[in-house]
Amino acid sequence: MPDEDRTLSPYTGYTRAHWEAAADSLLAAVAPYATENGALYHLPGEHTSWSGRLSDGLEGYARTLLLAAFRRDEKALERYADGLAAGTAGVWPRVEDRGQPLVEAASIALALRLTRPLLWDRLDDGVRQRAAAWLGDALTAEPWACNWELFPVTVGGFLAEIGHEPEASAAAIDRGLERIEEWYVGDGWYSDGPGRAFDYYNGWAMHLYPVLHAWLADDTRLLDLYGGRLSRHLRDYARLFGGDGAPMRQGRSLTYRFATTAPLWLGALTGRTPLSPGETRRLASGALRHFLDRGAVDDRGLLTLGWHGPDETVLQGYSGPASPYWASKGFVGLLLPPDHEVWTAREEPGPTDRADAVTPVGPPNWLLQSTTSDGLVRLHNHGSEDVRYDPYYTRLAYSTATAPSVSYDNSVIVGDDPSRTDIEPLGAGDGWVASRHTAGGGARVVSLVVARGAVEVRAHLVAGAAPGTPVRVTGWPEADGLRSELLPVHGLSDSAGVMGIGATLFVALARLTGEPDPLPLTEAVSVRVEGEYDVRVSWPSGPSACFRFRASDGRPSASSWSVKPR
DSSP, rough: OOOTTTTTTTOOOOHHHHHHHHHHHHHHHGGGBBBBTSSOOOOOOOOOOOOOOOHHHHHHHHHHHHHHHHHHHHHHHHHHHHHHHHHHIISSOOOOOOOOHHHHHHHHHHHHHHTTTTGGSSOHHHHHHHHHHHHHGGOOOOOOOSGGGGHHHHHHHHHHHTSHHHHHHHHHHHHHHHHHTTTTTTEEEOOOSSOOOOSIIIIIIIHHHHHHHHHTTTTTHHHHHHHHHHHHHHHHHHHBBTTSOOOOOOOOOOGGGGGGGGHHHHHHTTTSSSOHHHHHHHHHHHHHHHTTTTTTTTTSSSSSSSSSSSSSGGTTTOOOOGGGGGGGGGGGGSSSSSSSSHSOOOOOOOOOHHHHHEEEEETTTEEEEEEETTTTEEESSSSSSSSSSOOHHHEEEEEESSOOOOTOOOOOOEEBBBBOOEEEEEEETTTTTEEEEEEGGOOEEEEEEETTTTTEEEEEEEEESSTOEHHHHEOOOOTTEEEEEEEEEEEEETTTOOOSSEEEEEEEEEEEEEOOOOOHHHHHHHEEETTTTEEEEOOOOOOOOOEEEHHHHHHHGGEEEEEEEE
16 A cells, blocks of 8 residues: 555545555456456355355455456456456356345446446447346346345446447336335435434435436436435434444444445546545545454455455345445546645544434434544444344444444343344434334334433333343444443343332443543432433433333323323
8 A cells, every 4th residue: 555645644544646556456456367268257155145155256346347447457458348248158157036146237237338438439339238138138037126126226227328228228227216215314314224223324325326327317307316316315424434444343244344435536527526626635545444454355455255354244145245346336436636635635523533423313213422632432323223133233322332232232132032023203403312122022112322522321111011020231342442331220130120010121321432531420420310211311410301101192001102202
């Protein structure tokens, strides 16, 4: 890597030259793993995806082609042109309903659209016809009901541009864009399909594909629509990065790592961003450096399946050896010329660098809690849920420095069951967030978090469990260099309590901090339970706040309880 430049980039030391060097290194490292004809990239590793080795080889081709396209590397693109010719001559699997080749077709189409003068226009007519026909199957392939709806849109955008099946291409574009409207929940946020799945797919898929399509098509109306949503999203999104560059460790497909930077660059590329150029680069370069400094690339120069180094806990059944190269999307910033101010401006502080903050995020019903002294960001999750229990979706809280533990951190365990399903948002406001969920044995739990600085007040009302049922409340997992605390306040001895007759309230103080000698929790906040179900929180400075747990319809049934500020 080039030498650091702490004058231009005081926070990260990284400049455009570092991004170019990282892209060049990643492209060079995968080249030896291409098949002789260049159509497949069989990267080493024992973790084959559920789609099989052939599909995984296509994935290796498509995702690294996208990196070459963002880098505009003509020499590398020549290799991929050979692979395109061979792949469409019968090597690649067909694009079919809900199959992985549909995903990779979108990467190939986007790369071809971005580099048309450098790659597509130089191909023989026969190769172009075969490639268009192979991609054309994506126009009518049935996607899964999630971000996959945008893969036919992306393919259709390229095929429409080259005049291949224009009516089918337009129909695919319209169908996909109409579908994602069902999942737009406002203020720049999409759910990844029906339900409440909020994660990084917002940025690297739900925003990336429509905005790039509109930008490449020079469609002002669509760019105003989708770019406006992106800009609003970035107001919240910028708060998901820690002072050390780490993105929030929440959601699926975390092995894509610095693909998390894609929406930051996309805002700068299209001029749809609330972030200054210097802040954009500080956040993006911080994330890239965070991973490169912590073992994301092995001694062969390959991205591993994991977060920092190899880590199977962040993988899914669809993860194959080349899956991490979805991180190629993080290099979209290289589409901006070297003299663009996003590259020439001095780095500026990000949200976590500037001041402590506790920020409600309405659509996913999250509360983001950041502290400058240790650079930590904590996400209190009271509204995001996958279709199945997943520790990266279902826990009460996540951070930029911890991973979910096997011992069920940040959970309310009723009986011996740590499950948390049917999450219902109950609102978020100034310094607080709340939700209701189903716990073990069908019990209902209403959870409230009130936060300031690094301190959290966690209150949980459990209803519908039999008297005497054990209840355990857990806090943050242990992590190197950090201090995790959980202090019982009401209804708990240590972290355990039992159900009384009827709904029972449990309250604890929690903290995750990197400060070596923090103020004792009992001095940082005062909490008092008034009556049976009112919780009053008083900070050393500022007014107190009181929250009332109540049966919302007047009946004390398990499903009717909620909590609101009084």
